[in-house]
Amino acid sequence: MRVVLAGGGTAGHIEPALALADALRREDPSVGITCLGTERGLETRLVPQRGYELELIPPVPLPRTLTPRLLTVPGRLRGAINAAAAVLDRVQADVLVGFGGYVATPGYLAARKRRIPIIVHEANPRPGLANKLGARFTEHVIVSHPDTPLPNAKFIGIPLRRDIATLDRLASGDKARSYFGLLPDLPTLLIFGGSQGARSLNRAAVACAPAFREAGIQVLHIVGPKNTEEPEPGPKGSPQYVTLPYCDRMDLAYAAADMALCRAGAMTCAELTAVGLPAVYVPLPHGNGEQRLNAEPIVKAGGGILVEDAELSPEWITANLLPVLADPARVAQMSEAAAAMGRRDADVALARLVREVVQGAQAR
Structure with missing residues (x-):
């Protein structure tokens, strides 16, 4: 053939x-x-x-x-x-x-x-x-x-x-966090914006780094190759904020995370639901609106949260995302809802x- x-x-x-x-x-x-x-x-x-x-x-x-x-x-x-x-x-x-x-x-x-x-x-x-x-x-x-x-x-x-379709996030979690230099027992947020990064996501997340540390949340942030945003180093012993320009092991990035903050491209939505990773989806603000359409069914099913690009800010993250990450039962419920949407x-x-x-x- x-x-x-x-x-x-x-x-x-x-x-x-x-x-x-x-x-x-x-x-x-x-x-x-x-x-x-x-x-x-x-x-x-x-x-x-x-x-x-x-x-x-x-x-x-x-x-x-x-x-x-x-x-x-x-x-x-x-x-x-x-x-x-x-x-x-x-x-x-x-x-x-x-x-x-x-x-x-x-x-x-x-x-x-x-x-x-x-x-x-x-x-x-x-x-x-x-x-x-x-x-x-x-x-x-x-x-x-x-x-x-x-x-x-x-x-x-x-x-x-x-490697994505067969990923067992829970079984691979400790190994994945060790791979990125993260601790095994802290709530972990994965942030990414596609292969080139996303400036608005980077800016809001980096500005929120002190709030993440104060809440006891560690971050794995794939910033993109042209990013200029970098968080200030935290106090010794505070939760990690790991930044990478690019990641060629997204399977391990997904396994390391409890939740994601990301765009809502078709491949992103398909991969996150396949592995059962709940997310805050920030659709690309231009184009024909298809990223919003990609995320809406997942959000409606309870597997994610939708926020417009113009509304994403450190204040929004502090008020809306941090409380979710601090609630393991809700994260688990959202994970199950996301997985139910995956193929x-x-x-x-x-x-x-x-x-x-x-x-x-x-x-x-």
Whole structure:
């Protein structure tokens, strides 16, 4: 079986594709997997790191408004479609699985041109332009939110890396806290804002460092590579406030924590619910509002708290977050509610569908 994965640009498109690739390889190490990407995206780093073949095609971003650039799209798109079709031909693809982003549109159009089966995976409650187009070409449409408005949508969830999907937070907690230099017996807050950090989260949390220490709460704060906020050292023997520019062991970060303070991207929400980690979600203040939509069902179920970016402050944290962390029974209740919303097997379910689609096409 030869599978082409089209999902580039951001980690939200790439990580589910790689989780699917891992699931396919676990079932059949001989499966051929090729990832489509562009030179602009994170896939140029993430895909080779995971040991998969990456083929680059020209990026074709679509202008969101009527500008002269719109006139250049058809020609550039034609070139990208031809490049994608050449990859499909070279690897003799049996199926194309698209996850959205710049690279998915030419991938879908090339697969349709070659009459190769298409599977669409949409991670967000509001589908992007690429997946709206791809969903018109196939009956195999997978979504991560039950109410995503795409035809033939089937709810499976977001494929996650195995180290996240199989994580036992409670069993790994002491080891994880030791890994980060944290004490085993203090309430622990994990703060992160995505791979680049989040300035408003960093600013509010660092300013709240004295209040965390006074409340007996230790902090693991992934600040991002360009962060300039750093807490003042606390008195000797006070709870730790550990800052990291980046963390490549998020499984251990989740295991170390009792609660998180974070953005509400689709992957973040999927991972936190899968491992049962309650969170204060601070949706990105710009965009189309999809981060709020990601967090709202979790909050409604009791697995998190929602606060607007403009409202997040040291005072808000002191008044609303610290009392929760000081109440182990409430944290445990929120953890159970978060876990009830999680899906740990989306990678396996999507891999099963890929095999069924290929077998069905080969039988015709």
